[in-house]
Amino acid sequence: MCKYIAKQNLSLASADSMNKMCRDMFPDSKIAANMKCGRNKATAIVKEMSTMAMADLAERMKRLPWSIATDGSNEKDKKLFPLVVTMEGEDGLVTPQLLAIPNCDKNATGENIFDVVHKELAVQDVSWQNCVAFGSDNAPVMTGLHKGVIAFVRKKQTNIHLAGCCLHLVHIGAKKGAGCLAAVEDILIDIFYYFQRSVNRQTELKDLQDLYDVEQRKLIKHVCTRWLSIKRCLERLMDNWGPLLHFFRKEAKSLESGSKAADSKSSGSQTSKKVQKVYDFLRSPTNKLHCQFLKYTLKVYDKVLVGLQREDPKIHVLRANLVQLLQDLFDRFVVPSESGKDVKQVQFKLRNKQKTDTDLLIGSAAKEMIQDAQKHNLRQERITDFYKSVRLYFTTVCTYLLNNLPLDDKVLINAVVADPRQRKEATSSQLEFFLERFSMLKGEAEQDVILEQFAKYQRSPLEDEEDDRLDVTWTKLGKEFPELARVMKGILTVPHSSAPCERVFSMVTKTCTDQRSSLHQSTTEALLIVKTKPNKELDDKALKQLKSAYYLGLK
Incomplete structure (x- = not known):
């Protein structure tokens, strides 16, 4: 059933799809075969699946090391904070999984955000005891040592590691550097929207692309909050520099002479200024030189x-x-x-x-x-x-x-100990750093036993074939070094960026479409929890729970 719903993209809009799902699940049920399966039945099933997924995740959080990350949405009417937990799954892989998407109905201060996170953990009866790291972006409300979320988290878990997002830092650094060059960012945005609003302009550009023997490809939208999307946009701009210069030269002359047909979208003074601005930019060889350099260096x-x-x-x-x-x-x-x-x-x-x-x-x-x-x-x-x-x-x-950048962060410096390719250079002191700071990594094993396994692991020949995923490698090594493998997988739970939280926001956008604009937040949360759950076969108990949820939905 999990695979079926994933294949259907978790759509609640298609009653036919849900009917087929019910018939597949319960072939002997005349009700499932004959009655129309509506939204309430689908919602009941998905929510039951999410409840089971949350319970399974919470149960593992009570006995294994884990890390948690969150970030705030930019919606005006609500402030969502997806809680993404990274830990070892039943398949042995260390993957992020959504625990909940609570809404902060108060001001988004560090204390209030912490209360939202802590409340969700309390609902699942999970303490902070096994938490290795807290991941977030680099906003002061998250990372502030006195009033940020991490300050309140450390009152619950003293030695927790703060994992900021280096992805954002690299973005900001690149953007600050580009501020020393020609102002291409605004030009890319102006060009995109100028063509997006007019089919006639798009057609005219295609004709010019044919004239200049340029491949007909659409201009790409640059998203300022994801600044390095500028790379692909800039590449497309450079490919179409000739056609665009020709087009905006013609547009500027038409607007200047007043020969263009008047309409509110193209003849206003603001539009004239933007057209002239783009034309002035494109006709400057110095600007083109700056763009060529920026295109190259962004690689x-x-x-x-x-x-x-x-x-x-x-x-x-x-x-x-x-x-x-x-x-x-x-x-x-x-x-x-x-x-x-x-x-x-x-x-x-x-x-x-x-x-x-x-x-x-x-x-x-x-x-x-x-x-x-x-x-x-x-x-x-x-x-x-x-x-x-x-x-x-x-x-x-x-x-x-x-x-x-956190180049002096001791966690990052010592985390190399978890890489089997570096096992000859790794030291026992690096492993001891994690064992002493994060006691939950040891479980019930004695530190001496773990260090002895580490010494044996360092001199043991490993298979020539190396897995791309380190968690797969440690799952295999866990057969010979079980206590050491637990520690290493605990280290691997530390988030390396806030990308998992950003993916949740993208999934929310794709789930709450125009056709499902009234989807309740709890239903959206249930859908995404099921979708982010690692694939797992349902046992008889789970199938029985889903069947009960289905029949309740019929009522």
């Missing part, structure tokens, strides 16, 4: 951002990936003798430690424009200013990341 963030958005545990490589990001940035503008140092020791702000203008890595497209400056109408003073902007971009990004 440096891809690896770390993809890793931070993965669902499988990545806390063991988080610090290494952040350090690699900084090193990749240094390689682009710092001399090799300096960029090879420890990232905290690189003197990247000193001009004599930076590469010459011709050695800066700015991308082949930007290099080509500079080499053919006359062809592209680039004046020498503009090129000089461009190189200054490039240096300022790199120094701004690196300064922000070095000041804000």
Whole structure:
């Protein structure tokens, strides 16, 4: 049944789908075969499934290490805080699972948000005893040491680790750096909405794409709250630079001469200003040079951002990936003798430690424009200013990341002990750090036994074939090193970003569609709890509970 509902995308809108589900579940029931299955029956079944999923999760939270993460929604009428628990499932995988989506009906202060979280745990009769980490974004209301949520959490669990979101920090750093270049963000938004509101404009752009021999592809919407979506948008802009310049040149002339047919959407003064603004931007070769550089340099963030958005545990490589990001940035503008140092020791702000203008890595497209400056109408003073902007971009990004990334966090430094590929370099002191700070990781095992298993594990040959997921590897190793595997999986529960909470918000948007705009919050919560639950076969007791829920729904 779980698989069937997932296949149907958990839709409550189709009575036929639910009828088929009921007939599949209860083939001997004449009621299920003959009566029309409405929303109340479907809701009863899904809510019963969510109740069982929550009870199963709560039962595991009472005996295994876990971490919890939350984030606030931006809806005006309510403030939802999805509670995502990361822990080992019955299949041995360490995965995030939704516990609840409570609404904070008071002001979203640190104390009130904590009360919402604590209340949901109390409902499930779960204490903070086995909680390893609290994950959130980097807002002061969450991370404040005196009035933030973490301050109240530490009154319940003293040694809990605060796992901020490095994904947000990288986004902010990249955005601050881009502020040193041409203001492309507003232009991307203006261009997208200018075409979105008119089919005629879209058709005209397609004709121009044919004229310039450019592949006909739609412009992409840039979401300012997810700033690095700018990469794909910028790539599409650069591909269509010629057609767009042609289009907005024509639009600007038409609006200026007053020859365009008057209508409220296109002839207003605001529209004229936006058209002129976009045209002025596109016809500037300096702006195009800045865009070519930005398009190239945004690629440096891809690896770390993809890793931070993965669902499988990545806390063991988080610090290494952040350090690699900084090193990749240094390689682009710092001399090799300096960029090879420890990232905290690189003197990247000193001009004599930076590469010459011709050695800066700015991308082949930007290099080509500079080499053919006359062809592209680039004046020498503009090129000089461009190189200054490039240096300022790199120094701004690196300064922000070095000041804000948790490179000195002891949890991140020692988490490498959980990586079997690093077992020869790992030390027992790294393991002892976790055993002493997070006593729940040991369970009922003695620390000496765990350390002995660790020593044996370090000298034992492992299979050549390595799994992509570390939790799969430790599930296999758990047969020989059971106590050690429990500790390692507990370490892997520490969130490496707030991506799981962001996924819940995306799922809410996809679930509460226009066709289901009246869906009650409790029903939405039940749907998402079922959807995020790891696949698990239903036993006879669970099927009996669902059958009872179905018959109650008939009434």
